[in-house]
Amino acid sequence: xxxxxxxxxxxxxxxxxxxxxxxxxxxxxxxxxxxxxxxxxxxxxxxxxxxxxxxxxxxxxxxxxxxxxxxxxxxxxxxxxxxxxxxxxxxxxxxxxxxxxxxxxxxxxxxxxxxxxxxxxxxxxxxxxxxxxxxxxxxxxxxxxxxxxxxxxxxxxxxxxxxxxxxxxxxxxxxxxxxxxxxxxxxxxxxxxxxxxxxxxxxxxxxxxxxxxxxxxxxxxxxxxxxxxxxxxxxxxxxxxxxxxxxxxxxxxxxxxxxxxxxxxxxxxxxxxxxxxxxxxxxxxxxxxxxxxxxxxxxxxxxxxxxxxxxxxxxxxxxxxxxxxxxxxxxxxxxxxxxxxxxxxxxxxxxxxx
Numbered sequence: 001x002x003x004x005x006x007x008x009x010x011x012x013x014x015x016x017x018x019x020x021x022x023x024x025x026x027x028x029x030x031x032x033x034x035x036x037x038x039x040x041x042x043x044x045x046x047x048x049x050x051x052x053x054x055x056x057x058x059x060x061x062x063x064x065x066x067x068x069x070x071x072x073x074x075x076x077x078x079x080x081x082x083x084x085x086x087x088x089x090x091x092x093x094x095x096x097x098x099x100x101x102x103x104x105x106x107x108x109x110x111x112x113x114x115x116x117x118x119x120x121x122x123x124x125x126x127x128x129x130x131x132x133x134x135x136x137x138x139x140x141x142x143x144x145x146x147x148x149x150x151x152x153x154x155x156x157x158x159x160x161x162x163x164x165x166x167x168x169x170x171x172x173x174x175x176x177x178x179x180x181x182x183x184x185x186x187x188x189x190x191x192x193x194x195x196x197x198x199x200x201x202x203x204x205x206x207x208x209x210x211x212x213x214x215x216x217x218x219x220x221x222x223x224x225x226x227x228x229x230x231x232x233x234x235x236x237x238x239x240x241x242x243x244x245x246x247x248x249x250x251x252x253x254x255x256x257x258x259x260x261x262x263x264x265x266x267x268x269x270x271x272x273x274x275x276x277x278x279x280x281x282x283x284x285x286x287x288x289x290x291x292x293x294x295x296x297x298x299x300x301x302x303x304x305x306x307x308x309x310x311x312x313x314x315x316x317x318x319x320x321x322x323x324x325x326x327x328x329x330x331x332x333x334x335x336x337x338x339x340x341x342x343x344x345x346x347x348x349x350x351x352x353x354x
Contacts, residue, residue, distance in 0.1 A: 003299055005320035012317040015306045023310075029338050030312045033182070033287065033329030036208030036215050038243060039250040053242020060249045061218070068184065068252050069203050069220045070194025077226040080240030080248050081233055084181050084206040084217035085114035089121075090233035091177065091202065091219070092144070096122040099144045099175070104128035105135040105165055106148035108155040112179070113321035115146060132161045139165070141173045149183020149195070152323040154285045156183065159192050166198055175225075177202040182209040186286055188257055189264055201225055210260060210287070210331050213251025216244045263287040263331035270330075270340050278348050290327040291347070297354060298326040304350035311338075311346060 003011065019028055040048075047053050058079070065078025081087040092102065092115075102119050104111055109130045119126035129135050139145050147165055150156045162178075169176040178195040180187070184205035188194070195203035202221035207213030217240075219226060233239050240248065267288050275282050281292035293301065302316035315326040328343060329335070 008299055008303075008316070009320065011303060012306060012312075015303070016312070016317070019306075019310055028310045028312060029334040031288075031328050031330075031332045031335055031338075031343070032312055032314045032317070033210055033327075033332050034206075034208050034215070034314065034318075037212050037333070038214055038247040039212065039254060040243065040246055041250065044246050048242045048246060050242065054239075054245060057242060057245035057249055061245055061252075064249060064252045065218050065220050066196070068194070068205070068218070068255075069180075069196040071196035071220055075222060076196055076220055077223045078218060078220035079226055079230045080245050081217040081219060081238055082240050082244060083215060083238075084179075084204055085112075086233065086238040087204045087217035087219040087229075088114045088179065089118045090236075090238050091204075091229050092118040092122060092124065093236075094229040094232040095144055095175070096124060099124065099142055101125040101127065101138075101140070101143045102146060103135060103138045103143055103174075104146040104148070105132065105161070106130055106151055107157045108151050108153070111148065112152060112181070115179070132158075132164065135165060136168050139168045139172050139174050143172075143174045144177060145169050145174050146177045146179055147200075149178055149180040149192075150186045153290060153325050153327065154182065154186060154287070156186055156190060156192075156286065159187075159190075162192070163198065166200055169201075170199070175202070176200040177204070177221075179204060181206040185210040185255075185257070185260055189260055189286060196220060202229075207248045207251050210329075211251050211255045212333055214244050214247040216240050216248050218248060218252075260287065260331055263329070263335070266330045266335075266340075272344070274344050274348065278351065280347065280351060285327060285329075287331045288327060288329040290325050293326060295324040298324045300354040301347070301350055302326050304353055305346055308350060309342075309346040311343070 062078045066076050204219045208215045282289050298315045302313045305311040306316045
């Protein structure tokens with residue numbers, strides 16, 4: 001069946017509601033790696049007010065956010081936005097009168113749609129490539145160079161390429177910005193430094209990707225730049241409100257790289273030969289695996305997995321513009337409740353119906 005983005009989203013939400021009403025939340029298994037959630041402590045509830053909350057939690061977020069990115073509190077600041085996309089949009093909006101072009105390098109195209117869409121809104125020339133030489137050749141003064149640390153499908157940047165781009169930005173006096181939505185954690189698994197230790201101007205990450213926090217964006221970087229961007233975001237209501245800020249702080253306090261390492265080990269060791277036996281092609285990812293299907297097949301299979309087995313994937317429930325690759329992520333908070341056999345059998349049986 002052909003689904004529009006909204007039809008797909010509505011259908012997945014209908015299925016989720018139906019399972020919760022008939023079977024309960026325990027029969028849903030979020031394997032997106034983006035499960036998110038709000039870890040709010042009892043002692044914080046009375047602070048979740050319009051002005052009190054941001055005063056308290058913004059300070060905590062600044063301290064722990066700078067640390068998460070490997071920054072220096074004397075040089076850097078960290079702030080919360082209601083989405084990573086909102087942080088990216090606010091950045092391009094704040095710099096729109098100073099830059100002539102956005103140059104974007106990513107390990108594998110295409111980019112997250114929030115970046116080119118933001119550029120179109122402000123009529124800024126946009127160039128993206130996964131060819132390192134093409135990008136290096138275009139870096140110039142009065143440009144913003146964005147580097148994706150890990151793609152939507154968890155393709156991780158080569159560290160030498162990352163360092164080379166940042167070095168070129170410094171030489172050409174071009175602002176540098178690492179889009180580290182999931183990369184802020186994924187890159188650590190491969191012994192890459194946190195973004196601000198690489199001397200970039202700005203970095204952003206999503207606190208629901210590979211960690212149990214709300215769907216929100218943490219922006220950090222040089223103080224004057226961050227203040228300028230945050231000021232623009234505040235004008236348009238793009239900042240994170242008190243409950244989101246509290247959830248972000250708690251998620252980062254409770255984040256353990258060891259949990260990701262366990263997912264990495266499971267991803268390495270899972271036996272995927274039953275998929276091959278059924279002629280289902282796949283690729284391994286750092287924290288799971290992904291199926292090699294057409295977009296339509298991915299969506300159809302993802303909806304079947306949700307309907308019949310309670311398995312939630314980004315291909316079924318992701319926001320419009322998100323990757324339609326059907327990916328199983330073992331760092332998801334529900335992954336430990338499912339055996340490898342359950343997941344693989346669900347895929348094999350559901351595949352027969354599409």
